[in-house]
Structures are given as structure tokens and as C-alpha cells.
Amino acid sequence: MAETYDSSSPRMRTREDLYQLIRSREQVTRAELVELTGMSRSTVNHAIGKLLTEGRVTETDMQTKGPGSGSGRPATGLKVVVSGAPVAAIDFGHNHIHVAIGDALGGLLAEQRARINVDLRANDAMDFAAELLGKLRREVGADQLSALVAGIPGPVDTKTGLVRSSTILSSWVGLAPAQELERRTGLEVHVENDALLGAFGERKAGAGRQHPTFLYIKASHGIGAGLVLGGELYKGVTGVAGEIGHTYLAGRTELCRCGNRGCLEAVVSVQSLLEQVAHTHPTVDADALTLDALDDTITHRLLNEAGRILGGVLADLCNLLNPGALIIGGELGAAGTSLLEGVEASVERYAQPATAAVVEILPAALGVRAELTGGLLLAAFRSAR
Ligand SMILES: [Zn+2]
Structure with a gap:
């Protein structure tokens, strides 16, 4: 069973690709988008029109002009609009906990890492992660968070949300980590296998x-x-x-x-x-x-x-x-x-x-941050839909 995180129709996929491309740069012109994607100018214009209507991107004067653009109208650039509450991610490794807060688009705002044996002390690990996240929220003044995604280094049953493998994360077996973390943080939590989050991060931003x-x-x-x-x-x-x-x-x-x-x-x-x-x-x-x-x-x-x-x-x-x-x-x-x-x-x-x-x-x-970055991006994706 595949889970779709990409939009389904080719048109929406094109729009999403362009959006991600604009997002990955400070600002970019339509001409640059045509060149970067190999799409036709009319396809790019159509998709950008939709993104502007949806309020997901905005047009600005380019801050710096390229060489040879000394005269004439300043080029119009496109950049994404960041609005909405920040999101958070927790990456549980076998031996560490990595916590981060990102903006509404999943861009990293603050992070913290600590060493702890996660395998053998599930409840301690979740207590500690919730504490670390609380501290980080106070530091950046993130009173409202719209979503939290956590990755764990073992399989999560897609139907029940339970950790099933008695052999891989023994002290987590039978726990529903999403509910456990919801109880500790007061946030809506989605839990994924950590390698899947890493894959999501690399697919979207790596x-x-x-x-x-x-x-x-x-x-x-x-x-x-x-x-x-x-x-x-x-x-x-x-x-x-x-x-x-x-x-x-x-x-x-x-x-x-x-x-x-x-x-x-x-x-x-x-x-x-x-x-x-x-x-x-x-x-x-x-x-x-x-x-x-x-x-x-x-x-x-x-x-x-x-x-x-x-x-x-x-x-x-x-x-x-x-x-x-x-x-x-x-x-x-x-x-x-x-x-x-x-x-x-x-x-x-x-x-x-x-x-x-x-x-x-x-x-x-994304290096050793692939899982955490994937967690923030997935949290942003989930809170936006
Ligand atoms: Zn083995």
C-alpha cells in the first residue's frame, strides 16, 4: 500500500513542483522557472496564476539585479508566503533525541539534540522529548503549534498506530506513541518510521x-x-x-x-x-x-x-x-x-x-538532519491540508 503525499493530478503536481522550486530559493523569476524546469512559459504562467490566487506565493521586486540588468524595469520575483502557526518534529534515534521547531512551511527555526537510550526506556524517552520540546517552544516563543510529527527507529503499524515489532524496540511494544506524545504535549501527533521521514525529507528538499x-x-x-x-x-x-x-x-x-x-x-x-x-x-x-x-x-x-x-x-x-x-x-x-x-x-x-x-x-x-527535516516538512504538509 502506498501513501500519497504528492498531489494526484498532473496539473496539481506541476503546480506543487513549481511551488517547491520557488520555496527552495530566496526568490526566483518566471523566466528562471521556465529555464530550470524546461516547462513551457504558458504552463508556468498558468500554475503561478493559481499559486498567486491561492495566496501561497507573492510577487516582489527582485532585490539584486543580475549583471547587465542595469537599466529598465526591475525584474519581478516570486517568493512563497509563510503564514500560519509553526510546526514541530521529534526524531527518536536508538541513542538520541533530536527536537525541532519549524515555520508553517517546515523551515527550521530552532533545534536541540540530547543523548539518551531510546530503545530500552520508551516512557522516559517520550517524557524527555516532551520536556525538550517544551523548553524549545518557550525559547522561540512558539505558543501555538499546528502539528507535531515524530519519527521512531522501528516499524509503526499503519492500521493501529502501535509499535508491533517485539524484536526491534522491545520497550515500545504495544505502545501507541502518537497518543502517548499527544498526552504529554497537548498537540496532535503523527508518528512515522524514521527512515520514511528521512526519505520524505530527501524527496522534498534533498x-x-x-x-x-x-x-x-x-x-x-x-x-x-x-x-x-x-x-x-x-x-x-x-x-x-x-x-x-x-x-x-x-x-x-x-x-x-x-x-x-x-x-x-x-x-x-x-x-x-x-x-x-x-x-x-x-x-x-x-x-x-x-x-x-x-x-x-x-x-x-x-x-x-x-x-x-x-x-x-x-x-x-x-x-x-x-x-x-x-x-x-x-x-x-x-x-x-x-x-x-x-x-x-x-x-x-x-x-x-x-x-x-x-x-x-x-x-x-540533508546529512544527519534528513529525518528531522522530513518530520518538519511532513508536519507542515499535514497542517496545510
Ligand atoms: Zn536483527
Whole structure:
């Protein structure tokens, strides 16, 4: 089952594309829109007319003129109208909570991050997140919030809103996180799997803008995938699609948080890489170690090998889905090019040449903020409809 977050008719989709393009720039002229999109002038004018009538964009004199425009009428620019109450997002990682407030369009206003064990202490984590959000609201003076979207690092049942997987987030099982957070914040809350939010963020404002069909991989303390197929998020029958972190790797015996051995995320994760790096760098303070701190051959080799293992799993998914891009997010996606080169090597080696030839391997353009950004954008989208 796919959930449609894009408008359905081609006309509305065109209008939405133009709106997002205007939004991604400070201001832009109609001529620039024609050039950027390759659409005809009349199509652009028609869509802009609608957006102006709806009050979603406004016309202004361009603040700075380009070279050679010294005389004559100042060009008219278009910019989006920000009106309405701000929105909020919470990103629960396995080991952190990241909270943000955005404007009515989902643009970031303020954020805060804290470390806490989210897996084993669901109620504490939600108490803490609500407290952090309250503090942030007071700081930016956001008395009214129109929507809150929260991402959690496990599957959310699309029919019941319950966390179902007893193996992935054990202390969250049977909880309805949306209701729990509503009770704590007094806001209407929508909960999604975090990788899906990352995929939404990248689709709307990151590396997925040019790719209607791509896989977003959140590679951090766990590994999850958000699938965007033909412009739409794909969640599966009950919302569990994308749990690729528990793919069995033949011959591996590492114990996973899910109780099995040899799962992908038991072998490739921030934790396992930090342990390997600490092992090969006995003089470095292990507690202060981060993956991007070291720039040496051994670390690059470890990251490359992790990328090759991840890429082996992704190669099978390329054969299945023929995506235009694999967008690697999370802390591992942000750890540099060695890991991505490893992914690329395995995709080239194991995916069918016809699928390997068309898939781009990209880091998340929004970096480790993809989930939070996706949460703010989805909150804005939900409060606007
Ligand atoms: Zn597992």
C-alpha cells in the first residue's frame, strides 16, 4: 500500500513542483522557472496564476539585479508566503533525541539534540522529548503549534498506530506513541518510521528531488530503508517495509538486538565501526571517538569494508526495484566517501549490470538532519491540508 503525499493530478503536481522550486530559493523569476524546469512559459504562467490566487506565493521586486540588468524595469520575483502557526518534529534515534521547531512551511527555526537510550526506556524517552520540546517552544516563543510529527527507529503499524515489532524496540511494544506524545504535549501527533521521514525529507528538499524512485538508507546505530517508488512513499501492507537492518548475512555470527545472529545492522553500525576503530587505534580516547574524526588508511579501509557489506544487501534491492538512486543518510552516510565507494563497488559487482548502470549512489543532501527535516516538512504538509 502506498501513501500519497504528492498531489494526484498532473496539473496539481506541476503546480506543487513549481511551488517547491520557488520555496527552495530566496526568490526566483518566471523566466528562471521556465529555464530550470524546461516547462513551457504558458504552463508556468498558468500554475503561478493559481499559486498567486491561492495566496501561497507573492510577487516582489527582485532585490539584486543580475549583471547587465542595469537599466529598465526591475525584474519581478516570486517568493512563497509563510503564514500560519509553526510546526514541530521529534526524531527518536536508538541513542538520541533530536527536537525541532519549524515555520508553517517546515523551515527550521530552532533545534536541540540530547543523548539518551531510546530503545530500552520508551516512557522516559517520550517524557524527555516532551520536556525538550517544551523548553524549545518557550525559547522561540512558539505558543501555538499546528502539528507535531515524530519519527521512531522501528516499524509503526499503519492500521493501529502501535509499535508491533517485539524484536526491534522491545520497550515500545504495544505502545501507541502518537497518543502517548499527544498526552504529554497537548498537540496532535503523527508518528512515522524514521527512515520514511528521512526519505520524505530527501524527496522534498534533498538528493531525492530529481529521483521519483529511490531508496533512502538510514545507516546509523541501526539500518533502515525508506522506499520512494514513483514519487510515493511505500510502507508495505502494515508499515514494516524497509526493515533491511535485519537481513541475514551468510556466515556472520554477530548477535543482533533482535535476537538473531548475523543481521546486517549487527555487522554494520556506528557502534560496530567505533569498536573496530577503537581496536585499531589503541591510543585514541574511545569515549571521545567519532567516525569523521580520523583520516587514515585503516579507518578508510574499515568504512569501505562496511560500505561493501551494506552494498551487497542493496545490490539485491536494486535488482528488485531498479531505483534511480540509493541515498545514504545517518551518521554512516555522513562519514565520508570511503563508505559510499564501498557501496558503489558492491552494487557494481553484484547488481545486474542494467540496474547498476542507472543507479546513483549519493550521500543524503540533508546529512544527519534528513529525518528531522522530513518530520518538519511532513508536519507542515499535514497542517496545510
Ligand atoms: Zn536483527
